[in-house]
Amino acid sequence: xxxxxxxxxxxxxxxxxxxxxxxxxxxxxxxxxxxxxxxxxxxxxxxxxxxxxxxxxxxxxxxxxxxxxxxxxxxxxxxxxxxxxxxxxxxxxxxxxxxxxxxxxxxxxx
Amino acid sequence: xxxxxxxxxxxxxxxxxxxxxxxxxxxxxxxxxxxxxxxxxxxxxxxxxxxxxxxxxxxxxxxxxxxxxxxxxxxxxxxxxxxxxxxxxxxxxxxxxxxxxxxxxxxxxxxxxx
Numbered sequence: 001x002x003x004x005x006x007x008x009x010x011x012x013x014x015x016x017x018x019x020x021x022x023x024x025x026x027x028x029x030x031x032x033x034x035x036x037x038x039x040x041x042x043x044x045x046x047x048x049x050x051x052x053x054x055x056x057x058x059x060x061x062x063x064x065x066x067x068x069x070x071x072x073x074x075x076x077x078x079x080x081x082x083x084x085x086x087x088x089x090x091x092x093x094x095x096x097x098x099x100x101x102x103x104x105x106x107x108x109x110x
Numbered sequence: 111x112x113x114x115x116x117x118x119x120x121x122x123x124x125x126x127x128x129x130x131x132x133x134x135x136x137x138x139x140x141x142x143x144x145x146x147x148x149x150x151x152x153x154x155x156x157x158x159x160x161x162x163x164x165x166x167x168x169x170x171x172x173x174x175x176x177x178x179x180x181x182x183x184x185x186x187x188x189x190x191x192x193x194x195x196x197x198x199x200x201x202x203x204x205x206x207x208x209x210x211x212x213x214x215x216x217x218x219x220x221x222x223x224x
Contacts, residue, residue: 031211042200042215043153088152092211096141096160097168102152
């Protein structure tokens with residue numbers, strides 16, 4: 001069954017704006033990861049946040065985790081046209097497997 | 111390093127035909143995974159392996175078989191293809207260790223079953 005559920009499903013923004021995506025999950029997790037998929041390509045790992053962390057930064061990415069609400073958010077600041085992609089959250093329950101959400105499609109308009 | 115490679119990139123099958131998808135990784139990763147991606151469904155785990163000679167079922171294993179005879183290779187077989195198996199198939203691998211959790215993905219194989 002699908003663990004992560006992203007919201008919103010599709011987002012269209014102007015270059016330079018910030019993009020925020022949310023993900024909710026149902027069971028306890030070891031960590032939560034975000035991946036990017038460009039059209040026609042495989043997924044690329046972006047950032048990981050452990051269950052005992054609340055916020056993490058990597059370049060223009062900021063991810064938060066609220067284990068009490070079973071939710072996470074991914075913020076991309078100062079978006080660029082190259083950020084146009086689908087973004088997936090994935091939960092790791094500690095059993096060597098990931099459960100992926102359905103993905104957010106982000107379009108950054110130059 | 112090539113990372114994770116998949117062959118073939120694209121294949122058309124007729125219902126009932128069989129085929130094998132090959133995944134190879136050169137990162138000496140212990141774990142390997144096969145997913146399928148369908149429109150609006152995200153990625154769903156088919157089978158996975160936690161080491162050479164081991165395999166386990168994922169979320170949607172029916173109609174597929176796998177083998178991990180060598181550490182670097184993970185094969186996905188369709189014995190009798192069905193139109194419902196039309197999808198994009200992704201292989202991924204992951205290293206082992208306390209701080210190693212990210213999966214590395216191949217470019218995908220597009221399969222069309224007529």
